Amino acid sequence: MSRRFSMDRRSYLKVAGVASTAGLAGCLSSFGAGGDQEIVAGTAPGFPPFEMKEGGDLVGFDIDLLEAVVEETDYELTEWREFEFSSLIPALTNENIDVVAAAMTINDERDETIDFTDPYYNADQAILVREDGSFSPGSLDDLSGHAVGAQEGTTGASVVDEELVQSGDLEESNFKTYGSYVLAVEDLVNENLDAVVVDTPVANTFEAQRPVTIAFTYETGERYGFGLREDADDMTSALNDGLAAVQDSGEYEEIRNEWFSEA
Amino acid sequence: MVVGVGALLEVVAVCAGLPADWQFVCQNADYLAGGLLLTVALTIASILLGFAAGFPAGAIEVYGSTYAKLAVEIVGVVLRGTPIVVIFIFTFFVFPVTEWFPIHRVLPVSDAFVAAVVGLGLRSAAYQAQLFRGSLQSVDAGQMEAARAVGLSKVDAIRHVVVPQALRRSVPGFQNEFTIVLKDTSVAIAIGLAELLTRSQELFVQETTAVTEVILAISAVYFVLTFGTNRALDQLNERYAIPEDS
Numbered sequence: 001m002s003r004r005f006s007m008d009r010r011s012y013l014k015v016a017g018v019a020s021t022a023g024l025a026g027c028l029s030s031f032g033a034g035g036d037q038e039i040v041a042g043t044a045p046g047f048p049p050f051e052m053k054e055g056g057d058l059v060g061f062d063i064d065l066l067e068a069v070v071e072e073t074d075y076e077l078t079e080w081r082e083f084e085f086s087s088l089i090p091a092l093t094n095e096n097i098d099v100v101a102a103a104m105t106i107n108d109e110r111d112e113t114i115d116f117t118d119p120y121y122n123a124d125q126a127i128l129v130r131e132d133g134s135f136s137p138g139s140l141d142d143l144s145g146h147a148v149g150a151q152e153g154t155t156g157a158s159v160v161d162e163e164l165v166q167s168g169d170l171e172e173s174n175f176k177t178y179g180s181y182v183l184a185v186e187d188l189v190n191e192n193l194d195a196v197v198v199d200t201p202v203a204n205t206f207e208a209q210r211p212v213t214i215a216f217t218y219e220t221g222e223r224y225g226f227g228l229r230e231d232a233d234d235m236t237s238a239l240n241d242g243l244a245a246v247q248d249s250g251e252y253e254e255i256r257n258e259w260f261s262e263a
Numbered sequence: 264m265v266v267g268v269g270a271l272l273e274v275v276a277v278c279a280g281l282p283a284d285w286q287f288v289c290q291n292a293d294y295l296a297g298g299l300l301l302t303v304a305l306t307i308a309s310i311l312l313g314f315a316a317g318f319p320a321g322a323i324e325v326y327g328s329t330y331a332k333l334a335v336e337i338v339g340v341v342l343r344g345t346p347i348v349v350i351f352i353f354t355f356f357v358f359p360v361t362e363w364f365p366i367h368r369v370l371p372v373s374d375a376f377v378a379a380v381v382g383l384g385l386r387s388a389a390y391q392a393q394l395f396r397g398s399l400q401s402v403d404a405g406q407m408e409a410a411r412a413v414g415l416s417k418v419d420a421i422r423h424v425v426v427p428q429a430l431r432r433s434v435p436g437f438q439n440e441f442t443i444v445l446k447d448t449s450v451a452i453a454i455g456l457a458e459l460l461t462r463s464q465e466l467f468v469q470e471t472t473a474v475t476e477v478i479l480a481i482s483a484v485y486f487v488l489t490f491g492t493n494r495a496l497d498q499l500n501e502r503y504a505i506p507e508d509s
């Protein structure tokens with residue numbers, strides 16, 4: 001559960017259910033999505049270094065990795081489409097896209113609706129603090145009594161909620177969620193927050209760009225996978241083979257070094 | 264290519280004197296302008312569609328037969344009660360409008376754009392129907408009676424006497440509706456349209472120190488858009504106002 005699946009997004013899930021039922025009932029043709037050997041990929045830019053826009057171009061680790069993986073198969077990647085993160089699963093089940101490459105964490109809830117490839121990245125949660133600040137927590141317990149922020153619906157937010165707020169270690173008024181982690185970090189720099197909890201690779205990017213530093217990491221063992229439709233078994237196994245080939249040839253290392261060089 | 268480099272140098276020269284983060288906004292002005300264009304196009308197309316469907320719907324709610332009235336009311340309640348993002352998901356994913364009306368094959372617009380216009384347009388039609396219902400009902404019943412008394416048919420009386428007065432009274436409500444549609448275009452990110460707000464988010468993810476600058480810049484753009492249009496509608500309202508009793 002990497003990001004943006006908060007309670008008010010449940011309506012999306014319901015609509016996604018309706019949408020996929022309609023799709024299965026044959027009400028929809030495979031409008032827009034590619035033919036037999038063509039793959040249309042979908043992503044949600046705004047999650048550096050996994051996927052973001054630079055000067056209007058879609059770039060990032062997921063983008064390069066999926067392109068390298070598809071290159072190893074008989075399929076052809078013909079197009080990238082951009083959606084909000086929470087629209088990706090409806091877009092996939094309705095055949096607007098054939099594969100999701102968006103730092104999507106493999107979890108049971110999603111696994112019921114779609115299929116995942118083998119995991120291609122592991123992530124944990126990092127606790128960011130101000131670089132020049134005096135606050136340097138060493139564990140979650142140290143956060144109690146301090147203002148803590150996270151992005152709505154992310155794993156970071158649920159870690160704070162489950163580990164600290166529900167046990168009473170952190171007052172609810174001291175826990176703030178934001179629509180974008182960029183805004184949370186902005187508030188950290190402005191001294192309205194003392195700590196922000198985000199995915200480790202994203203925290204590394206911030207550490208390189210802003211006056212913030214990672215105090216410690218909290219292990220959650222999340223694994224990202226590419227999302228596919230449940231009936232697309234051929235494509236799933238082709239992408240798994242492609243992923244293995246990219247990892248064996250060292251190309252995976254190259255792409256990772258390119259995007260996570262600050263790490 | 265030469266032209267591209269020339270234009271780039273020009274942009275760099277214009278932006279050079281600014282603080283770093285404003286320079287970033289300045290250098291990406293053309294990217295934001297592309298989003299602005301999309302926002303304006305979406306708003307205009309949706310408002311027009313909303314008017315084309317909403318005005319007749321409002322008239323039916325006031326003057327229509329029992330069944331026509333009931334049908335319009337039910338559709339209106341459903342549309343007004345559904346969040347815009349859910350409407351988009353329906354017009355794009357569930358019942359993709361472009362499958363029946365492949366306008367995007369003829370015009371230079373994407374299928375997501377068409378789905379967004381239909382979604383925003385239908386929702387706006389439901390709001391505009393209420394707006395016009397209110398202004399139609401606000402015209403004194405005596406106007407209708409007088410028109411019928413001089414021999415106009417019911418349809419002609421509505422068309423020549425009630426509607427001209429009602430339209431003038433609907434301008435203030437219409438200003439409101441315009442502003443709502445303009446701001447709701449930003450929800451189209453759900454179906455992959457990169458309008459103004461989406462592009463600004465992409466920019467501050469790219470340059471995280473420039474959050475305030477980017478948000479200030481696009482707020483100014485939204486303000487100019489809404490303020491400008493509202494002033495223009497104010498002018499229209501004054502120009503066509505029903506003269507006060509003398």
